[in-house]
Amino acid sequence: MSREKKGIVLSLINQKGGVSKTTTASSLARELAKDNKVLLIDFDGQATLTELIDLYSHYDEDFLDEYFKENTILKIFNREEIYPIDVTDIVKEGQGSKVRINELHFIPSPGNSLSFAAESVAGGKDLLLKNFLNKIKKEYDYVIIDSLPSVSTLFKNVLLASDSLIIPIQTKTNSIAGANEFIKIIDETIGDYGTSYDNLFVLPTIYDKRKKDDKEVLSEIKTSYIDFIKSREHVGKINIVLLKEIPERSVFSNAQSYRYFIQDYVEQFDSGKKDILLLLAEIAKKITDTISKKGE
Ligand SMILES: Nc1ncnc2c1ncn2[C@@H]1O[C@H](COP(=O)(O)OP(=O)(O)O)[C@@H](O)[C@H]1O
Ligand SMILES: [Mg+2]
Numbered sequence: 589m590s591r592e593k594k595g596i597v598l599s600l601i602n603q604k605g606g607v608s609k610t611t612t613a614s615s616l617a618r619e620l621a622k623d624n625k626v627l628l629i630d631f632d633g634q635a636t637l638t639e640l641i642d643l644y645s646h647y648d649e650d651f652l653d654e655y656f657k658e659n660t661i662l663k664i665f666n667r668e669e670i671y672p673i674d675v676t677d678i679v680k681e682g683q684g685s686k687v688r689i690n691e692l693h694f695i696p697s698p699g700n701s702l703s704f705a706a707e708s709v710a711g712g713k714d715l716l717l718k719n720f721l722n723k724i725k726k727e728y729d730y731v732i733i734d735s736l737p738s739v740s741t742l743f744k745n746v747l748l749a750s751d752s753l754i755i756p757i758q759t760k761t762n763s764i765a766g767a768n769e770f771i772k773i774i775d776e777t778i779g780d781y782g783t784s785y786d787n788l789f790v791l792p793t794i795y796d797k798r799k800k801d802d803k804e805v806l807s808e809i810k811t812s813y814i815d816f817i818k819s820r821e822h823v824g825k826i827n828i829v830l831l832k833e834i835p836e837r838s839v840f841s842n843a844q845s846y847r848y849f850i851q852d853y854v855e856q857f858d859s860g861k862k863d864i865l866l867l868l869a870e871i872a873k874k875i876t877d878t879i880s881k882k883g884e
Contacts, residue, residue: 592726593625593726593727593728593729594728594729594730595725595726595727595728595729595731596725596729596730596731596751596752596879597721597725597730597731597733597749597750597751597752598616598730598731598732598733598750598751598752598753598754598875599732599733599735599746599747599749599750599752599753599754600612600613600616600732600733600734600735600754600756601735601743601746601747601753601754601755601774602737602755602756602757602767602770603737603738603739603743603766603769603770603773604737604758604763604766604767604770605737606758607756607757607758607763607793607794608756608758608791608793608794608834608840609734609735609737609756610632610636610637610640610734611793611840611844611850612754612756612791612793612834613628613637613732613733613734614628614637614640614641614734614849614850615849615850615851615868616732616754616868616871616872616875617692617730617732618679618687618689618692618849618850618851618852619851619868619869619872620729620730620732620872620876621676621679621689621690621691621692622687622688622689622690623688623690624690624691624728624729624730625690625691625693625727625728625729626690626691626692626693626728626729626730626731626732627672627693627694627695627724627725627727627728627730627731627732628641628692628693628694628695628731628732628734629661629694629695629731629732629733629734630661630694630695630696630697630734631661631697631702631717631733631734631735631736631742631745631746632697632702632734632735632736632737633697633698633699633700633701633702633703633736633742634697634699634736635696635697635698635699636734637696637697637734638696638697638699639847640844640847640849641675641678641694641696641847642678642847643655643673643675643678643694643696645847646677646678647673655673656696656698658670658671659671659672659673659695659696660695660696660697660698660702661695661696661697661698661702661717662697662698662701662702662705664716664717664719664720665705665713665716666705667716670695670720672693672694672695672724673693673694673695673696674691674692674693675692675693675694676689676690676691676692676693679692679849679852685851685852685855685856686855686856687851687852687855693728702742703736703740703742713741713745714741714744714745714748714781715745715748716745717733717745717746717748717749718745718748718749721749733746733749733750739770739773744777747774747777747778747783748781748783750785751785751786751879752785752786752787752788752789752875752879753774753785753787753788753789753826754789754791754831754875755767755770755788755789755790755791756791756792756793757790757791757792757793757809757813758792758793758794759792759793759794759795759796759802759805759806759809759833760794760801760802760805761801761805763805763809764805764808764809764812764813767809767813768813768816771816771817771820771823772820774823775820775821775822775823775824778822778823779821779822784825784826785826786826786827786879787826787827787828787829787878787879788817788823788826788827788828788829789829789830789831789875789878790809790813790814790817790828790829790830790831791831791833791834791871792805792806792809792831792833792834793833793834794834794835794836795833795834795835795836796835796836797835806833809830810830814828814830827878829874829875829878831871831874831875832867832870832871832874834867834868834871835864835867837861837864839853839854839858839861839864842857842858850864850865850868851865851868
């Protein structure tokens with residue numbers, strides 16, 4: 589048995605797609621994995637993260653076929669054991685990275701079958717992710733969950749398993765109305781279940797400072813959106829933290845099409861973009877500092 593670790597579960601949530609949940613989950617997990625032991629979970633049937641962490645390019649095909657049969661996150665709905673896969677060497681050797689890495693483990697998504705499985709399981713199905721993580725989270729400092737754009741049973745599993753929540757919001761017109769609706773859903777769910785959270789982080793994403801709309805939405809996020817969260821009965825009691833906005837930059841999609849973590853991509857192919865890495869490091873530090881302050 590390894591030494592007991594922090595075991596903090598952080599989830600990227602928003603019922604809207606394309607707001608940078610997956611991108612943020614991967615960059616945050618990679619950032620935290622520099623000095624910590626991190627588990628990254630692909631909890632989305634779209635399996636974007638599972639495509640990014642291209643296991644097939646690094647592990648033997650027969651081994652992976654066997655592994656995928658037994659070890660996707662789907663297994664929690666059968667109440668079966670899952671063994672996370674150690675991807676530290678994929679990053680270290682496969683991506684030839686010079687960015688330091690301590691330990692990064694990963695649980696892939698099985699694709700579309702995830703949603704079917706969740707809906708077909710009877711009884712206590714909202715707590716299956718939490719129960720599974722309770723068994724293994726103390727082996728990790730941080731568990732990062734990339735979630736799906738919906739408010740289904742799968743989403744409830746994510747909500748109930750998390751210690752802190754991160755809501756990425758794209759700084760585009762019409763984002764706020766949907767974001768407010770999403771807050772209402774979270775508020776009702778945590779009211780129904782009586783759950784509480786240490787922190788709720790709000791992260792404006794894909795921000796283009798040259799666009800008037802983006803500027804207006806960013807300012808709304810900082811004011812009326814935060815006020816709206818604070819006004820809700822249950823969510824309003826959580827410590828709400830506004831993170832620095834992440835700009836819209838092509839380096840994010842470039843790294844993704846190379847199937848690299850952004851830190852490793854910039855370090856190797858695009859070293860002019862180090863400002864982005866500094867920003868990601870700053871955001872990750874804000875998150876971990878806030879979490880450890882709460883725990884004192
Ligand atoms: N800061 C950013 N700048 C530019 N493109 C981004 C940024 N963040 C994410 N993207 C791109 O936007 C798309 C949606 O991002 P993704 O993380 O998959 O969103 P989600 O998981 O919320 O659906 C992807 O093509 C991704 O590469
Ligand atoms: Mg996604």
